[in-house]
Amino acid sequence: AQSVTQLGSHVSVSEGALVLLRCNYSSSVPPYLFWYVQYPNQGLQLLLKYTSAATLVKGINGFEAEFKKSETSFHLTKPSAHMSDAAEYFCAVSTNFGNEKLTFGTGTRLTIIP
Amino acid sequence: DSGVTQTPKHLITATGQRVTLRCSPRSGDLSVYWYQQSLDQGLQFLIQYYNGEERAKGNILERFSAQQFPDLHSELNLSSLELGDSALYFCASSATSGRFPGELFFGEGSRLTVL
Numbered sequence: 001a002q003s004v005t006q007l008g009s010h011v012s013v014s015e016g017a018l019v020l021l022r023c024n025y026s027s028s029v030p031p032y033l034f035w036y037v038q039y040p041n042q043g044l045q046l047l048l049k050y051t052s053a054a055t056l057v058k059g060i061n062g063f064e065a066e067f068k069k070s071e072t073s074f075h076l077t078k079p080s081a082h083m084s085d086a087a088e089y090f091c092a093v094s095t096n097f098g099n100e101k102l103t104f105g106t107g108t109r110l111t112i113i114p
Numbered sequence: 115d116s117g118v119t120q121t122p123k124h125l126i127t128a129t130g131q132r133v134t135l136r137c138s139p140r141s142g143d144l145s146v147y148w149y150q151q152s153l154d155q156g157l158q159f160l161i162q163y164y165n166g167e168e169r170a171k172g173n174i175l176e177r178f179s180a181q182q183f184p185d186l187h188s189e190l191n192l193s194s195l196e197l198g199d200s201a202l203y204f205c206a207s208s209a210t211s212g213r214f215p216g217e218l219f220f221g222e223g224s225r226l227t228v229l
Contacts, residue, residue: 036220042222044204045220046217101170103159104156
């Protein structure tokens, strides 16, 4: 069975600072990895995904993530935080090609300090 | 707007009661997923339907059941409700094309409060 672990349930960064949200995965087969974002009172929205092509994946709103097999990691970064980035971020893993059942991490709440 | 519609948005009921949550997937999507989000359990996968048939089952209680109808909308039935069932229930859909693994489109959720 696959799983993801998100390190840090709450992360605070200053506006304009680097955003780094950590995700480590566990999977016995090559994984597909995803980051979803949940804004207050909304559903989840796909931010970016890794599906075994390029290891550096660019997503929406200036976010990117790098798949590192040796570290079993898929950390999410953004060079400069914006107030509108305040949300909850979920890392997720899937391994069944064609069956999009996702296993989510526990989430990281990102707070932006003005 | 993800294109996935869930009703009702909010529901308050008493213990022991039964409720039905409804989901309309994005146009053309054949798969529907149900997730439960609570503070203590996080996002838990409940069940998936594909074109009317159950495809995968997760941590769904026996008191809960779901189905997907010929028009592809889905309903999640929760019965003998307990306080611990209070949560946000999300429906998601996907095209299951195989070319876009894992891209789920989520509705805004149905918030269930059991008193």
